[in-house]
Amino acid sequence: MDVFRLGLFLLITVAGVSAELQPLNAAVLRGSEARFNCSRTLTSSVMTWTVNGVLVVTITEASGVLNPTERFSVTNFTTPGNYKWEFTIRNVQRNDTEVGCQLTNEGIQRATLSVQERGxxxxxxxxxxxxxxxxxxxxxxxxxxxxxxxxxxxxxxxxxxxxxxxxxxxxxxxxxxxxxxxxxxxxxxxxxxxxxxxxxxxxxxxxxxxxKITKRDQTVLIAITVAFSAAALLFLIIYGIVFFCLRRKKKSGYQEEIKRAQVQAQNRTPASQNVRGRDNRGYITDGHDGHTTDGVWFTNFNRPQNLDEFFEEGPRKHRHMTLV
CATH class of the missing domain: 2.60.40.10 (Immunoglobulins)
Structure with missing residues (x-):
């Protein structure tokens, strides 16, 4: 039982003094700086830092910091009860991918470094x-x-x-x-x-x-369209009225001409002169008064097929035989 308790005490003591490396994963831009902290509760006689497995910085209680460079350096942040150092890499490059921290008689602690590029x-x-x-x-x-x-x-x-x-x-x-x-x-x-x-x-x-097409522009466009449409409609109405009046006037003149021609025809052959043979001035007797057995007269009116034919050709004479 005593052996078990002693082993448990040693395990707790070792766990309490083991190194802690932070951060375990870091992402930085190429050419910038990367910083890591390694610490534990008890002071260590030796602390070492590596980059990609290569030793770059050593820290001892007797001699302090050994082999620092412009690119690799450390800063002491130790306080009572907390042994702590910060490791800095300046001008990081794409091949700087792993950082390690190791204390005396302990295993190495490793962190991953991702060096990125901004385009x-x-x-x-x-x-x-x-x-x-x-x-x-x-x-x-x-x-x-x-x-x-x-x-x-x-x-x-x-x-x-x-x-x-x-x-x-x-x-x-x-x-x-x-x-x-x-x-x-x-x-x-x-x-x-x-x-x-x-x-x-x-x-x-x-x-x-x-x-954007503003409302004002739309209003002007609508007004122009309406005005043009109204003008076109007004023109069509006026044209239709003039055409209708001319057509009606022409038709009325033609009917008046026909009536005038009919009146002239009636005046040439009066209905009151209903005397045998005298209703036609072209009548010729056979030479016997009162007992005419036959006669010939000329008709001075033949109904034309149209008025133009009536006025242009004039009276036509027709010979007829009449037996009484």
């Missing part, structure tokens, strides 16, 4: 002007990023997702996505690109200007 953000074509209701396409390009970036759009502050397409060029990614907007009102269109190493996304902004 450029561009909205192809920039600002656009569209008629109201038209479609506007905005294309965003993210060039020279690592790892493959996340991309999104913001229209007047409202975030919208987009379908991203990417290609690799060497060790970086070139990505793009397109946004389609209906031109309803003037808008601010922003492309957002980010990677884990960035605290805030990189962005580029373009503006959509909408040309």
């Amino acid at each position: 450029s953000v561009e909205i192809v074509g920039g600002n656009q002007t569209k008629a109201e209701g038209a479609q506007a396409d905005f294309q965003c390009r993210a060039v020279g990023w690592f790892p493959e970036p996340s991309m999104s759009w913001s229209v007047n502050g409202a975030e919208q997702s987009c379908n991203r397409s990417s290609v690799t060029e060497g060790s970086v990614f070139n990505s793009s996505c397109t946004l389609t907007v209906t031109a309803i009102r003037n808008s601010s269109v922003q492309c957002l690109v980010t990677i884990p190493a960035l605290l805030t996304p990189e962005s580029n902004t373009a503006f959509l200007t909408v040309n």
Whole structure:
């Protein structure tokens, strides 16, 4: 039983003094700084720092910091009851992928370092002007990023997702996505690109200007259309009235001409002269008075087929034989 208690005490004591490395995963931009903290409750005689398995800094109680460089350095943040050092890597490179901290008689603690690259953000074509209701396409390009970036759009502050397409060029990614907007009102269109190493996304902004047809313009257009239509209708009405009057006048003149011709015909052959042979001035007797057995007369009126024939050809003579 005493042996068990002693083993448990040693296990708790070792766990209490083991080193703690923070953070275990770090993402930084290439060329920037990366910082790691290694600490424990008890003072250690020796602390070592490695990068990709290579020893770069050593700290001892007797000699202090050994072999510091401009790129690799440490800072002491030790307080009573907390033995703590901060390790700094300046101008980090893509091949700086692992950081290790080891204390005397303990295993090494390792952290992963992700060195990322920030590229450029561009909205192809920039600002656009569209008629109201038209479609506007905005294309965003993210060039020279690592790892493959996340991309999104913001229209007047409202975030919208987009379908991203990417290609690799060497060790970086070139990505793009397109946004389609209906031109309803003037808008601010922003492309957002980010990677884990960035605290805030990189962005580029373009503006959509909408040309609207104002109510005043519509009123003028309607007024012009109505005025033109009214003028055309008035012209058609006047033309119809004039045409109708001319046609009616022509028809009335023709009827009056017929009546006049009939009156003239009646005047030439009076109905009161109903004497035998005298109702036709072309009548010729056979030479016997009172007992005419036959006679010949000329008819000076033959009903024409039309008035023109009547006036142009004049009276026609016809010979008839009459037996009494």
